[in-house]
Amino acid sequence: MQSKHHQFSNEDTRQKPSRQFYIPSQIVSEFVYKGRDHLSKSFSSQFVLAFTAGAFMTYGAAFSILLVLGIEAKGIYYLLSGLGFASAYAMVFISGSVLFTEVNVLLPTYMVNAKKVYVKNILTFWCSAYIGNMIGAIFVALLIKMSGSLSPSFYQELSMYIDHKMKFMNNGLQGTFQIIVSGILANWLIGMAAFLTTAARDITGKILGTTLPVILFVAGNFQHSAANMGYFSLGIVSDSTYAWYEMLFFNLIPASIGNIMGGAILVSLLFSYAYKTDIQKALRN
Template sequence: MAEENTHNNNQKEHNHNFGTSIESRSNPDRPGRQFYIPSQIVSEFAQKGRDHLDQPFRAQFLLALTAGSFMTFGAVFSILLSIGIDAKGLYYLLSGLGFATGYAMVFISGSVLLTEINVLLPTYVFNTQAITQRTILKFWLSAYIGNIIGALFVAIVIQLSGSLSDPFYIELSKLLDKKMKFFDQGRVVGWFQILISGIMANWLIGMAAFLTTAARDITGKIIGTTLPVILFVAGNFQHSAANMGYFSMATLATDKYSWYEFLFMNIIPASIGNIIGGALLVSLLFSYAYKDDIRSAIDHS
């Protein structure tokens, strides 16, 4: 009996760590599952949120800087791939594919991106009372400011390099009009439209994190990141971290819009929407659905 219990415990541990179903163990003809199940994914979210909070401030801030830097690289690549593309479907596909490069670098490197922690941190908060509001606010602000500084830094370096040609800036100008079009109907209406658009954007980025965490190999993680990113780029859903990359380039390259218009008339309402979308539509929803599994994983980690 003791030997049988030991075998069962080992089997359960293997299933939890590697996502292999019990059925595949009992049936040799059935392949092992190549992804983590949803409850395991949300447990990973909570643990990643905890791990980010446990890092020293300098690490949090440096990783936020790298995430912001990757956003500008993604923005630049997004524009470069879409130059001269008239077919809308292909334009959206290539633009999204370019920006997904930035997100893939963020997710896989463990960098601290504002809109990702809008999913990871609330998942941990919803399932533990071990942290204070001051700790949360300090971490969130460090990510926000670090992302902006990192995005601006890469934009400055790119501008100083003189690497980009006129077609890039023409395409950038068109993109800015698309990002700022919400205020054609008035500032109040436009502000709330951006907020709602931001909710949808971080809902999708939350699912990008979901799919990326589910994957067990590098190819799966990149594909899992790419699909939701293409969707939010094609839909013109306002994502504050993404716009930090675009607007950093625009602030240095054109006077069509001022920096405070980018900040107060896009990034801030988009950020509020991003928090709502990530915290409620991903973290809270899945945390409630899998609350027993998540609490067990946190308690035993």
């Protein structure tokens, strides 16, 4: 008869099921590959994928508002609003569309870990992502407005959303600083949404990984430039009390600066440094 110790030893050698997620160093390595793959695409392909990502942002903005109409309880309000917007990020991440705030993570990771970097190509891609996102967001907003599908109560709620995002405008330089800091927080969270989504190896895991950080940034009113493009585009076509240039200069631009800092420093650089040895081994294989 085998001893208990021997039995346990045999059990320990049994093949265990494979993991259903990537470990952190593998995730960062995937960021490098994704950044490289995006840069290898033609400009027209980059722009089309940025356009679709911007379009999804407006759909997400609309859905986040539709889900909270008539909701008074703040906790449920924030939860439903975040779930609505998470639908946009799920479409972006799973379709491979190019979102400016995801680029803020992918490209710095690629730049830090790649042996050869072409700065001109990177800047061109970054700009195409931003402009493509904005055009896509405005395009869908126009279609929604022309469709006449949404009720007056939707636009009343939209006005409250935009007021909440533009509240920094009257604070002068302090307001600009607050938007930049808020943008840092927003892209840190969206960077982690990309992190968790990349970690997952099935669709359910990717959607769940996307949803949790999105709910948090929506509830916290952290300024995410690509998301705000969705709300502001709907506002521009529906007689918002704010002019387009006020939304651009008093929110989108400072938020974008913060987004770049949050994604590049607090996600890309920190994890690239923490897992530097493992990443270099993975990239050599």
